[in-house]
Amino acid sequence: MxxxxxxxxxxxxxxxxxxxxxxxxxxxxxxxxxxxxxxxxxxxxxxxxxxxxxxxxxxxxxxxxxxxxxxxxxxxxxxxxxxxxxxxxxxxxxxxxxxxxxxxxxxxxxxxxxxxxxxPAAVFMNQRIYKLETLKRKPLSPGRLRTIAAKDLPTIREWVYQFCIETNQAMSEQEAAKRTALLIQKGLLAGWEVDGKLVSMANGTRPTRTNVTISYVYTPVSERKKGYAADCVAALTQQMLDNGYKSTSLYTDLSNPTSNKIYMEIGYEPVMDSVVLLFQ
Incomplete structure (x- = not known):
């Protein structure tokens, strides 16, 4: 019943x-x-x-x-x-x-x-959920992962705004600024830094008993195709595992084959397909 x-x-x-x-x-x-x-x-x-x-x-x-x-x-x-x-x-x-x-x-x-x-309900996004327990590939570029701080707000605010545009999330610049400040305050937003310059970001969110989710993965257009996003996600993933989480997870947009490929190279394995459906 x-x-x-x-x-x-x-x-x-x-x-x-x-x-x-x-x-x-x-x-x-x-x-x-x-x-x-x-x-x-x-x-x-x-x-x-x-x-x-x-x-x-x-x-x-x-x-x-x-x-x-x-x-x-x-x-x-x-x-x-x-x-x-x-x-x-x-x-x-x-x-x-x-x-x-x-x-x-x-x-x-x-x-x-x-x-x-x-x-009818229209498909807004086809997604895939990935899970990682052991990192398969360490960062390749000569950079380092560091926590995003308040001093980075002007740069990261623009990145959050552009990320939301690219992922079809309606948001004003003012809303992006508020969200960025909140992400920084929570302390799990990290950036990949090369020669003293931030080139990519990723965020740890929704921690549960043994898992934490990686989100807000973004690299500005000028720094793409250099492997920075993969390095940033790999480094943040390892940091989360080192902090005691048994696994990390993330959502991907299935219309972006590049991101799905790099996450699997790092060690993420698909566990479930997800869909966002909105009624007209």
């Missing part, structure tokens, strides 16, 4: 779902990392759990207006997912979109489309 249960209490929700999510930390790095960082004062649009019998099959969390994050699903058939879609449509009729494992997310969106009278 499939049941969709909505939660209103954040602490109860965390207690219920975190042990389930931690069974696959890399695949669930987005929903798990976001959930663990939430406080009672945070804006939360939706929290729910899908049960199949007595077991959790899927976790749903929405903290942003444009999409619901789906966990990796377990033991749910296509018929089960259609049943989830019907229950979800009844409890949340204005679903904006989803991000999650490709097959289940696509099936769930198709179910929602049916119950909403044919309103």
């Amino acid at each position: 499939i049941r969709l249960i909505q939660f209103d209490d954040l602490s109860l929700f965390k207690k219920e779902v975190i042990p389930f999510l931690e069974q696959a930390e890399a695949e669930n790095n987005l929903v798990l990392g976001v959930l663990q960082a939430l406080t009672e004062e945070a804006k939360i649009y939706y929290m729910a759990v899908v049960y199949k019998g007595a077991s959790i099959g899927l976790v749903l969390l929405q903290t942003q207006p444009h999409q619901i994050i789906l966990s990796r699903y377990v033991q749910l058939t296509s018929e089960d997912i259609r049943s989830v879609g019907e229950s979800l449509h009844r409890s949340l009729p204005d679903i904006p979109g989803f991000i999650g494992e490709k097959q289940a997310t696509s099936e769930l969106a198709a179910s929602i489309t049916h119950f909403r009278g044919g309103i």
Whole structure:
């Protein structure tokens, strides 16, 4: 029997779902990392759990207006997912979109489309989640990894802004400045420096019990095709492993074969395909 249960209490929700999510930390790095960082004062649009019998099959969390994050699903058939879609449509009729494992997310969106009278969901991005436990390739260029500091704000602010443009994230320059300041404050934003000049950046984010995610990988156009992004990610990855994490993970855009190739050369292995689907 499939049941969709909505939660209103954040602490109860965390207690219920975190042990389930931690069974696959890399695949669930987005929903798990976001959930663990939430406080009672945070804006939360939706929290729910899908049960199949007595077991959790899927976790749903929405903290942003444009999409619901789906966990990796377990033991749910296509018929089960259609049943989830019907229950979800009844409890949340204005679903904006989803991000999650490709097959289940696509099936769930198709179910929602049916119950909403044919309103389609468009693919915003096809992604792949990678996981690394052992680094296979160390940095090759004669540079060093260093923590991004407040003095780097003018440079990194522009990089964050350009990164968001290239990844289709709508953001003003003022919003980019605020986000950059927050990233620097958290202390996990790092840059690859060559001859005293920053040439690439990467960020550690969403730390969980044994995993941390690498994000905001960016190299300015003038410094590309020199291997700096690969070196920056490799060095930051090793630093995270040295800090005690058993693995690191990252998302890639499947439309960018170059980044997918260099991450695999470093030692990242694909664990799950993900998709962002937004309703028109």
